[in-house]
Amino acid sequence: MKISLRKQMIISFSAIFILLIVLFGSLILKYNISNYQKQSYDYILKIVKANILLIDNYFEQLINVSKIVASDSDIMKAVTYRNSVDEVDYSVELYNQRNVASKIKQLDVLGSIENALIIGNNNEYLYYYGSSPVKGYNFGEQEWFAKAAVSEDQFVRFTNFHSTDYLLNHWSDETVSIITPIFDANPYNLSKRAYLMCDFNLDPIISDRSGKGSTQIAIFDGIHPVHFADNSRLSQSQKEEITRALTEQTKSFVLPKSKDNPVSYLVVNETSPISGWSILGIMPLTEIEQMRHTNTTFVMTVIVIACILVLLFSGWISRSILVPMHGLIAKFNEIAAGNRDVVFQESKSVEINTIAATAEHMLTNMNQLTNEIVEEQKKLATEQFKVLQHQINPHFLNNVLQSIKAMAVCGDVESISRATTLLGKILSYSVYNPYEQVELEQELAYTENYILLQNIRFNNRITYQIDCDERLRSFLVPKLMIQPLVENAIEHGFQQQWEGHIAIVTEDTENEFYIAVANNGSVVDAYEVARLNEMLSSQDSYKQKKSIGLLNLNQRLKSCFGPHAGLKVFSREGMNTSIVITIPKRKENQYVIGPHRG
Incomplete structure (x- = not known):
């Protein structure tokens, strides 16, 4: 059965455009669904990096002040003396203690150093600042100290959380320390080394315990938690899953739902380059699922409306453009064949006339524009050569x-x-x-x-x-x-x-x-x-x-x-x-x- 060209155009246009709209909408929907988790990952990553920046700024201040104190000449002389003699001359030592006490007070600048000890090459403390330490305590036997006090380099090190059993009145507490090497005043003696160990307060970096907002921040020293928001709803099994993922050094992962918590979470893990701590951003996936549902509804609505509009306008479009378009296509075919003397006929369609006038203008100026472009390219090349030459x-x-x-x-x-x-x-x-x-x-x-x-x-x-x-x-x-x-x-x-x-x-x-x-x-x-x-x-x-x-x-x-x-x-x-x-x-x-x- 034969049908008119107009009907063929309506059917063809409608079928093609509806198919394209459905296909395009499906691609958008698929892309958005697959991209939501990536967008959430990027969002959490920004939050995590911002927290790392704050933490590292705080640690940089600790490092700078520790280096100033550890490199002070009076402290180096006092430590060198204690490391080099078996029997202490108390007149000399009394003088050294006064110098060390006055110089170590520079740690008060930060207001966050709770205790400080200078540890000699026999792994026992020589001088202290703050709480009184246990006499004869051997720091070299402590794994947390031995790991941080690396003798092959000169870098400042942070410890993980450790006990304070070396203090008389705070043996049950836990803290984090920064360990800075103090080198012998004799530049030729590299075998005797001492360390400045400062226990510092973590409140400046974990003071916000409110847990406001949908994204939570957690801090781990390796695989052990340092900080969770007080109102964190993570179950114990989900926290154990975080520890397992950190052990495997996973950068991002999803916490599944548990019996105690029906919410799954997206977790992003980044490491602080200064402290080596893992900073975690934890975002519930309920928001992603809600956005996915909203987006699906919106895209499907747009597809349906677009299909209806295509059906309504395809008939009008086919009727208005069919005849003049054929003539316009023929003229453009002549242009494509190389004819530059094409004359366009007047049409009742304003749009077709506009296209025809644009094409005539294009033909008139094509050679001129081409020459101008070539000339500009030559000038640009010349200028580039001048830059190279000079x-x-x-x-x-x-x-x-x-x-x-x-x-x-x-x-x-x-x-x-x-x-x-x-x-x-x-x-x-x-x-x-x-x-x-x-x-x-x-x-x-x-x-x-x-x-x-x-x-x-x-x-x-x-x-x-x-x-x-x-x-x-x-x-x-x-x-x-x-x-x-x-x-x-x-x-x-x-x-x-x-x-x-x-x-x-x-x-x-x-x-x-x-x-x-x-x-x-x-x-x-x-x-x-x-x-x-x-x-x-x-x-x-x-x-x-x-x-x-x-x-x-x-x-x-x-x-x-x-x-x-x-x-x-x-x-x-x-x-x-x-x-x-x-x-x-x-x-x-x-x-x-x-x-x-x-």
């Missing part, structure tokens, strides 16, 4: 200035004059020379000045040789073309050598001329040479993330002299490492000669 390595400038500073300290006026003159020439050439291309002779002179300036830094340990064919002296080349290769040879080729030699040689052949920069430095292995040459010959070498200097120079050469220009690396045992610049000669002019310098 850049100066900041490390090089810093090294030169440091060398001049050292000569000034030594009073070497002659060397300072020579260095500043060379630096002035280099800056004048690289910054103020207005030409994008310069004569090869100028480029070689600049490179020689660069080597001479580097020799001031390396005490004339770099020898060099520059040979240039007379016919090539006026050849125009990109500015700053040779110097980066010399810099590369100095920084990488001579890293492990006392002396080095650089040779810059030009060669004129029938179709091309070459500039070789060779050095007798370290040999580059064959794999690296092959990798570099592969990148240099690649069409998209500018996208590489390594050897940027060589790749930029290679791209500049190709832009100036065509695709056959470029760089190639040679290096193997028994020969110098060389980078060869190849520049083809132009057919219309054998050379491009620079401005006359008569």
Whole structure:
């Protein structure tokens, strides 16, 4: 049975758009459902990281004050004395005790240090601040102390929660301590070490026990809980599940429902880089399930409304656009075939007329816009090359200035004059020379000045040789073309050598001329040479993330002299490492000669 085109359009449009709407809505629904947990994870992670930041700021203050006290000269002298004598001279010790007592009071700045002990190399306390300790208590036998007092490094360490049985009146309490090494006042005695141990108050980081909001924060020192919100509804089995997950170092997980708690939770775990504690964000999944239900209802409603609207408007759309659209499609087909003289007929549809007028305007301005885009791209490329040509390595400038500073300290006026003159020439050439291309002779002179300036830094340990064919002296080349290769040879080729030699040689052949920069430095292995040459010959070498200097120079050469220009690396045992610049000669002019310098 035949039906009209309009009905076919209505049926086709309706079926296609309804199918697309249903498919699109289903994808959105599926994406949102799968993404809700990820969004919740990100939300909890932000909260956890904010809490870590607060905790770590507090710990940073503890570390800084502990380091100040532990590095005090009076404390170091007192500890060194106690560690180095078997029988104490009490007149000396009384003086040391007064000094230590006055210096250790710096811990009062924080107001959160409850007790402090200085522990000697016999693992017993030497001095204390705060509560009185048990005399003769051996800290070295305590696992929590031995684990934190690592002798192989000089870092401040935090302990996990431990008992305070070393205090006379607080043996039943638990606390956390920060342990800071105190080094012997004799810098040559590394075997005797003491420690400053401070027990500090955790209230500044767990003072908010209200547990307000849907997301709870919990703190674990390893796998043992430090803090839970007072109104936490987690059951004991759920807390045990958290401990199991932390043992397996799981970053995020879901706590299932239990007999005592019908709510499941999403848990996100992050570790404090300073204390090593695990900070947990715990969010009930009831909110996620509610959002999922709300989103499902909303998406399904939108799909139903969209389907009804498609059915209502498909008939009107088909009637209004069918006839003029056919004519419009035919005209666009002519444009697609390459015809730029298409004339659009007047239509009753304002939209069709607007499209036709836009197409005519597009045809009128297409070539002009294309030319403008090409011109802008050329200008952009030119500016990028200028930036490349005029850049100066900041490390090089810093090294030169440091060398001049050292000569000034030594009073070497002659060397300072020579260095500043060379630096002035280099800056004048690289910054103020207005030409994008310069004569090869100028480029070689600049490179020689660069080597001479580097020799001031390396005490004339770099020898060099520059040979240039007379016919090539006026050849125009990109500015700053040779110097980066010399810099590369100095920084990488001579890293492990006392002396080095650089040779810059030009060669004129029938179709091309070459500039070789060779050095007798370290040999580059064959794999690296092959990798570099592969990148240099690649069409998209500018996208590489390594050897940027060589790749930029290679791209500049190709832009100036065509695709056959470029760089190639040679290096193997028994020969110098060389980078060869190849520049083809132009057919219309054998050379491009620079401005006359008569």
